Structures are given as structure tokens and as C-alpha cells.
Amino acid sequence: MKRTLFLIIFLAIVVPVGWVLFCKYEGDAPIADISLPSQYLRQSYEINITASDKGAGLKHVTVSLVQKDNEKILLDKSYPPSSIQSLFSDNIILSDTFTIPVEMRKYGMNDGQAIIRIVVTDYAWRKWTKGNSFYQERPVIIDTVPPRLQVLTSQHNVSKGGVGLVIYKLDEENVQSGVRVGENFFPGYPGVFKDPMVITALFALDHTQGPDTRIAVEARDLAGNETKRGFYHYIKDKNFRSDTLRISDGFLEFKMPDFDLGPMEAQFLMEENPLLAKFLYINETLRQQNVETVAKVPSDTRGELMWDGRFSRLTGAANRARFADKRTYKHNGKVISHSTHLGIDLASTSNAPVGAANNGRVIMAQNVGIFGNIIVIDHGLGLASLYAHLSQMNVAKGDVVKKDDIIGRTGLTGLAGGDHLHYGMMLHNVCINPVEWWDAAWIKNNITSKIESVKIQIQ
Template sequence: MEVQSKSGFVKIIGLILIIFFLGGGLFILSSKDFERNKPVVKTSLNPSWNLNGDFFIYLKDDTGIKDHKVSYEIDSKKHFLLAKMASLSECSFVDQEVENGICLAIEKPNISTKDIQSLNLIVEVTDKSKWNFFSGNKTLENIPILIDTKKPQLAVVSNSYRITQGGSALVIFRAEDENLDKIRISNGENEFIPQPFYKQGYYISLLAWPKNNPTFNAKIYASDTAGNVSIASINFFAVKKEYKKTTISLTDSFIDGKISSLVEEIGERTLASFVDKVSIFKYINEDIRSYSEKYIMQAATNFPLEKIEDFQIYAFSPLKNAAVMASFGDHRTFVYQGEVVSYSHHMGLDLASVKQAPIISSNQGEVVLDAFVGIDGNTLVLYHGLGLSSIYAHLTKSLVGIGDRVERGAIIGNTGSTGLSLGDHLHFGVLVQGHEVWIAEWMDSKWIENNITKVIAEAKGIINNL
């Protein structure tokens, strides 16, 4: 009996141990802490390095990175490199929304670029998993890197002779490199994205000198995947321009009427939420105006970077027999009861004719915005190509919708008084990559001929003779 009792006890203990180990095994296999996926190492496609700045790699793992080492070998001797954390934006070759990932900036090795043409980077990564007896999953990655110290070839082919403060200009240039990565144009404060032009290696772009930028210094930047950068100045004759300044006295009837009605129409806040009449006006003139400008700029900058073979644009004339009610660039100072309370810049041209006058599209284009937009009321934005858009605001109604292709001469809507408007009129504007520009230029066929048409023709002639 005693032997049988001991035998039964051993079986029970054995069964408990089996259940314990099976449960423990199932726990380990199902637990995230014991995941078995190796860390992932990523870098740019066909990586290259000029050995002047940092080289970036991206590491990702389900449980996170515990340790990493980066090295290279020369003459069978391993040399370790410092790897420091960098902003995820530096690893532009990966999805910025990925979790558990880190971007590393690898310091340049202490070697001469004359000595080598390529470098094999050795990346060793361990994750935080408790797999492999708590030592984690490991990845060993060899990354062959081309050593490239040659800068991209960059040269201006043709450009507009002058640019006026608040206005526009055109540039066509050549940029070539086997590993060309990014091209951008700067006016000193804002950036513009060029588009491929005519033949391989050539690019074209309109650019603007926004009215509120005090200076203008145009340069083209071309960089390759190795980090080499070429810079070319665009020699525009820059002309400063003074714009009209107006002081406007605010009345209680204006704030209680049009401004308050617009607050209620927008519907974000109640009139009771404002402390006084000035705060009501500032909300519309500053907060809603800023929202409207950003909304329209977003619509006008979301355009395809397609190849431009040619570009034909006609002088804009959206309203027949119209009188100018307010000009572009007017700097407005608002005064209430003798005190300055707010400012604004009128960045369009106000035109008035008969009530609900038909609005004409002077150029073919695509409707990219058809919406009620804050102070602009019912608004249309048409995209005409080469980063150029036109805006039509305060409409009673539009006759087109987003995505519609509009032909030259088509009626697209009717004037009105929606938004921040005191009477039936059209607020018309022209935008270059989202920046509102001096409209008079784009309503002048001679200006268009000298600054757009002839520049393109000259560039094509130069390119064809090369």
C-alpha cells in the first residue's frame, strides 16, 4: 500500500510538472516579451556617402532595440563608429509613422576618400526580447556603400530678367547626377519645387517674392544621395515695391452686423464666448483669416510634379466691364474707438460689375477647391499647371466642382457677397505654389510674353543646340 501511495504521488508531481512546463512553453511562445522576430535594418536604396556628414540608418523591432554597434573593416581590422540618435525625419527613406523605430546618425570614418571607392558598413543589432535565454534576437547586416564625393552639375539655362516684390518670375535650369536626390529653389525665406522640363536633366519653376518678405535672394540647391550639394544663384534684377496703406475705422454696426453674422455662420464659437466686440473682430480678421489662407494654400500646393513640355497661359480677365474696388497688397490697419486693434493684408484684387455677374475662366485648368472658406466665403481655386493657380472668392454660387476640367472661356460661377464682404463683388487672386502674388502681372499679356513665353522659348533653343 505504501509503495502504491508513493507511486501515485510521483505521478501527480510528474503531471503537475508536465502541465507547468507546457503552460510555461505556451506562455513563452505567445508572450510578446519572447517574440522571435529579428530586428530590421534599413537604409536608402543604393546607399552612397561623401564621408563629410553623417550616414543614416533605420532600426526597427517589435519589442524595441536594446543594443547596436556599427563598424567597418580595412585590412582585416574592425573599426567601430559612433552612432547617435537622430530625428526620424533624417531617415526619409522609411514610413515616418512606423512605431518602435529609431534613426541613427553614423559618424564619418577617419579615412581619406582618395583611399577607397566603397565601404562595407557592418551593423549589429540586438532587441529587447527575452528569447534565446533572455539574450534577445540578433541581426548582423552588411551594407555596401558607394563613396561619392562628386557634386551634382547645376547651371541656370534661362530666367526672367526681373522680379518685383510681391511678384513672380520663371527659371529653367539643368541639374544632373547619377545619384540625384533632391532639388529645391529658395527665395531666402520660402521654398519652391521645380518640375522636369522638356528633356532629361532639365527643370522649370515659377517662384514668388511674397509681398511681406523684405528681401529676395534666389538660389537653386541640388543634392545627391551621398550628401553632396551644389548651389546656383539665379540672377534676377530684384525691384522693391511700395504697396498702399489704409486705415479703417471699425463701427459697432459693422461688428454687430457682418462680423457677428459670419461668426454664427462659421459656427466654431458663440458670440457669448467673446469678451468684447474687439475680440469678435480679431477672431474673424486674424484667426479665421489665417485659417482661410492656410486652407487655400494647401489646395494650391497639392499639384502633380509632372514633366512640362510647354506652358501656355493667357492674361487673366475674370470679370467683364469690371471696376477695381480694392487692390492687391493693401496693408490695412483697423482702428476701434481711436485705438489700433488689428491688421491685415489684402492679397487679391476686388472687382465689381453687376450683381451675380458671370465669372469667366481665362485659362484652362482643374478645379482643386470648391468650398466655403472662412472670410473668403464660397471659393473656387483652379490649377493651371506649373504651380500656378487662380482663386475666386465671395461667390454666390459655383458652376463647377472639384476635379472638373475647365476650358478657357468657361463660366465657372457668379459673384456674390459671401464671407467677409460688404457688397457683391469678386475677390480674384493668383498663386504661385500657394503664395499669393501681384495680380497685375498675370493680367498683362506683355508681361506674360516677356517673363514666361520668351523665357521658355529661349531655354528650348539653348537646350536644342547643346
């Protein structure tokens, strides 16, 4: 009887008390998972924190921004105390997540070093009921001053569809900068001058951008501070030709079988003129896809001036189409489609050897839809030349070539009706007029003389 009574008392009192002491005296510290978007406190800065405690539960979470003796509390949250009953219920707060905005301009702090301090405590009875704690300090930098820049070049004359060059100097490192032309952005590069703070940027107008286009240098530091600076420039307007291409049934029968569009082929068979329907898809939808594919390639560039002098032109070739020709396609006298020709077609003899227009590095050599076999060469600072419709490619991606090295032969791959070279040039993702780069005087007046002038100026 006594043994039974003792067992009842033990189970009713000793075991629960032991369980409470075991739980309440647990020694596992809470943890906090902290995500900072940057070491620099940006204007729209948010700290993401998840605090958790798998034992006695969260007691207090404090997050503060500290700079010397100045401390700004960003978060101060307490949780209701737990009880013995809470050990057997779901009232314990084991985890909580916060998104904390940081508006450093309101805190009266100076630019420079600071820390984000995170303290999390739990309801354990250790340390005379102070509990276990998590403590961490994360270094950050307060930076509210935008970068400063000085434009070093004075004359910036650029034509519609053409290229200009601006050189400027920054006052701090780790700044993303370049030239904004309308909606297009052209990065600047520090590799042309010994001083890494002197930046060279080629910029371009596409074939639709005229004299009302806004042009400015932009600079953005790691803290998100921005500077925009206009500079003197003159934009020369230009009218481009219109051209009509007559699409014959013979051309469709000759060319359309070269394109295997997979499941789409069955859709064209349902049309009144399957070959014409296929041509329209290729000339509009596939063309747009292929142009976007090729336009991404010049981003693989080196921040140095790799070319030397004027760019070479296919030897003995005649122009068959010009840059930015506005093309109208007709079939049986009816207008069926439109496009803009963003290169120059050069016709010589069949399978004529094609030389690299200037020194550079091959960044594409493959078959791309309407372009057929295409080679793209990087010449540095985002400038690239392209060679399309080739019957043969003698180089591969990564090859370094010299001016006039034979890289392939002309052909009629892709959407070409006859053997020729489609020669184009791009600045980053914008197609530009190659004629400027065939002109030694234009290169000297607009590119090289400006670089030499700045070299003398900064010495």
C-alpha cells in the same frame, strides 16, 4: 530503498543535465532588427539595430561597412560567457540595442556600391560550441559628391510681390531642386522640356521682400549632398497703397451673424461690444487660420505649364481694392485692427458670372471662413488662381477647366461687405500680384520667351 535512491539521483543529476543540454543545444538563431534611414549613406547617417536571442543569450555582435576588400568595423561587441548557473539566473543578455554613426568620409572608401554586414552569434553549443548565428548584408551607396547644375537663363527681373522664372540643368537624376527666396522655397519641375534633366522653376517675392532678398538655386541629392548656386537677378522695389476701412455698427449687425464660431460665441457676449469683439477675432485670428488653409492648396500641382497666354480678368469689373493694400480698420473713429489685402477686389453687377482665368484643374471648391465660397485652380508649376466670396460654385475639386469657362458667380459670402470677386494668385504658398498675369507682354518677356530661348539653346 534502492528505488528511492535512484529517484533522488535522477532528480539531482539527470534532470539538470538534461535541462542544460536542452537549453544549450537549442537551434533557434538570434535575430537582428535593422533600420537604415536610406540606401544612400548621408553625412549624418545612423544605423539602428536591436539584436536578440531568446535561448542561450547573445555572444557577439559585429557590424561593418564593406567595399570590395576594404572593411571598416563599425561595432564589435562581445558578451560575457554564460555558465550553467546563468540558466537559473538573469545574467544572460537576451537583447541589446545600438545606434551606430557612420562617418564614411573617414574610411577611405570611394563613391559607389557598398554593403553593411551584420553578424550576431549566441552561446548555444551547436556547431561545436560556435553557436547559432544571424548573418545579413544590406546594400548601400556611398555618395559624397554634390549635384552640379548649370543655369540656362540669363535675365531674371522680378518685382516685389512678383514672379520670376529660372531654367537650369542638373547632372544627375533623383535630385530635389528649386529656388530659395529668403526663407521660401519654390520647387523646380522637369515636365516642360523633353530632357528630364532640364528643370523649370517659377519663384516669387512676397509683398514684404525687397531688393536685399537673397535668391539662389538649390539642389539636394538622395545622399544629402547640397549645391547652392546664385544667378544674376534684379529686384524692383515697389510701394503698396495704404487704405482705411471704416467698420460701422450696421456692417457688424449685417455680417457677424454669418459666422458661427461655436463655443467662442459665449465669450464675445461678455465683452462691452460683442459684435465688435467677434469681428476682431474673425479679422485677425480666423483670418490667419483661413489664409494658412488656402496657402497649402497650391502644393497640389502638376509639373507642367497648363496655362496659355495672358490670364483673363472679370469682364466689365472695376478695381475696389488692390494687391498688398495695407488696411487700417476704424470703428467710431478709433483704429481697431490691421491687415494686408493679398488679392484684387473686382466689382461688377450682382451675381456676375466668373470665368476661369486660364486653363487648369480645380484643386479647391468649398467654404473657407473669411473667403466664403472659394475656388482655387492649379495652372501648373505651383501657379494657382483663386476666386473668393462667390454666391455660387459651378465646379468641384478635380474638374478640368478651360480659360473663360464659367466656374461660379460673384457674391458676398465670407467677410465681404458687398457683392464682388476677390481675385488672387499664388505661387505655392506665396500670394503674388495678379496684375502681371493680366499683361500679355509681361508673360511673353518673363516666361514664354525664356522657355522658347532655352528650347533653341539645348537643341
